[in-house]
Amino acid sequence: MNSTYINNTKQAEEALKQAEAKMNKRYRLGYHIMAPANWINDPNGLIQFKGEYHAFYQHHPYDENWGPMHWGHVKSKDLVHWEHCPIALAPGDACDLDGCFSGSAVDNNGELTLIYTGHHYIDQPNNIFFQNQNVAVSTDGIHFTKLAQNPVIAEPPTDSSQHFRDPKVWKHEDTWYMILGNSTKEDLPRVILYTSPDLRTWTYHGVLLQGDKNMGFMWECPDFFELNGKHIFMFSPQGIDAQGDKYNNLFQTGYYVGEYNYDSNEYQHGEFIELDNGHDFYAVQTFLDDQGRRIAIGWMDMWESDMPTKADGWSGALTIPRVITLGANNKLLMNPVEEMKLLxxxxxxxxxxxxxxxxxxxxxxxxxxxxxxxxxxxxxxxxxxxxxxxxxxxxxxxxxxxxxxxxxxxxxxxxxxxxxxxxxxxxxxxxxxxxxxxxxxxxxxxxxxxxxxxxxxxxxxxxxxxxxxxxxxxxxxxxxxxxxxxxxxxxxxx
Missing domain, CATH: 2.60.120.560 (Exo-inulinase; domain 1)
Incomplete structure (x- = not known):
């Protein structure tokens, strides 16, 4: 384990303790995932590993506003009673100098593997940056080591904009698959596909799906999974205009239901449907547990919304876990996990x-x-x-x-x-x-x-x-x- 990681995570943990001591708890939630103090946004790396559920999240441990992203971490035996773990990832290495952005987790034969985006500013005031993809591993599920060969994907395809993030990784047969949110130089949103035999060496396979201007300019937090024989593409598009009751938040989260051919990398799908119609739901991620349930957790806030808890020294929470099923007319249904009754x-x-x-x-x-x-x-x-x-x-x-x-x-x-x-x-x-x-x-x-x-x-x-x-x-x-x-x-x- 490298010294930069140890120093950065220890420093972050100490900052959290000091912030927690000063925090006003009037709005603190009673049964939702939150950081001990300061800012969180997207859920990351949702997984069941060695009998325990793990949820990571985008976290700024030094301030109640968004800043250089770390990965906060909680775990649970029942999806209801969560406990805080040490910060899993801290930025500052050559592969992730200005942030450990969103990503996913897999169990690689007993090694808990986090795949995440490294963020690097070229010109921060003008939001010019580059992004790459990295891997960190753990055998105990608590302490993580970044790979020496990071980044495992150093740069996006040549026809890309600077947006290249939020890897979702899964295994199909003997091959690892990764999709990433991306956009073209013309600001058309898309999701691109890579494969790997070992989570270290990745091969680009082109565009899985591309949208037009009506579907925004960037698709964040893509997720792709099979449910009842259908392939669900879930994502958070940025830049869709409101239409009546639809798309009224700054950014949305929704899905397509379709058919995917692994051999030809072709995905045929129906219309885009919003997953939740409230004010505060974004960047949802799903995972499969050992009961065969597809479970979703989202960020329970919205970019650029009023967040009164900032005045109290914290901001952001995750939703309760929800089981996703496929209903009539290819509509996804979300319901609380059965374990919520334990509360x-x-x-x-x-x-x-x-x-x-x-x-x-x-x-x-x-x-x-x-x-x-x-x-x-x-x-x-x-x-x-x-x-x-x-x-x-x-x-x-x-x-x-x-x-x-x-x-x-x-x-x-x-x-x-x-x-x-x-x-x-x-x-x-x-x-x-x-x-x-x-x-x-x-x-x-x-x-x-x-x-x-x-x-x-x-x-x-x-x-x-x-x-x-x-x-x-x-x-x-x-x-x-x-x-x-x-x-x-x-x-x-x-």
């Missing part, structure tokens, strides 16, 4: 087979909460039904479904998002609306009708939640179920 401390069934006309309010004081409500729309005469999570004063987060318009709406405009607080998406509820909601101190994650729609947003309430309210407008609503669970805080040390 439940107490169950409260508020109503079953009840009718409301106007409002039903239950006093509930909590800041970590799971809520499930089922509306029977076949017997309801209401035009709109809502679930309101009520705070102090006028603070509330509102989830509304228009039965006639078949629109699901999330309104955070009086729960911390004063401007641009509303998101909505089309949902055909077909007679029943199920809302499965996870509320943490500064986040909400909504799973509607078993993942037919998901919405993820950061919210910032001044105090704890004080009540759950169900509302019907324009008629009666039938409630088949309203249940909530208070959840435990995995980071609570007292």
């Amino acid at each position: 439940r401390q107490s169950e409260h069934v508020l109503c079953q087979s009840s009718t409301i006309c106007g409002s039903y309010l239950a006093e509930v004081e909590a800041d970590l909460l799971e809520v499930k409500v089922v509306f029977d729309l076949t017997k309801s005469s209401a035009d709109l039904v809502s679930l309101k999570l009520c705070g102090t004063g006028e603070e509330e987060t509102v989830i509304t479904y228009s039965i006639l318009g078949q629109k699901l709406m999330l309104d955070c405009s009086i729960s911390g998002k004063k401007t641009d607080g509303v998101r909505q998406t089309t949902l055909n509820a077909e007679g029943q609306l199920t809302l499965h909601v996870y509320l943490d101190r500064s986040s909400i994650e909504i799973f509607a009708n078993e993942g037919e729609a998901t919405m993820t947003s950061r919210i910032y309430l001044s105090e704890k939640l004080l009540g759950i309210e169900l509302v019907s407008e324009g008629g009666e609503a039938i409630i088949n179920e309203l249940t909530y669970w208070k959840l435990k805080d995995i980071w609570q040390t007292e």
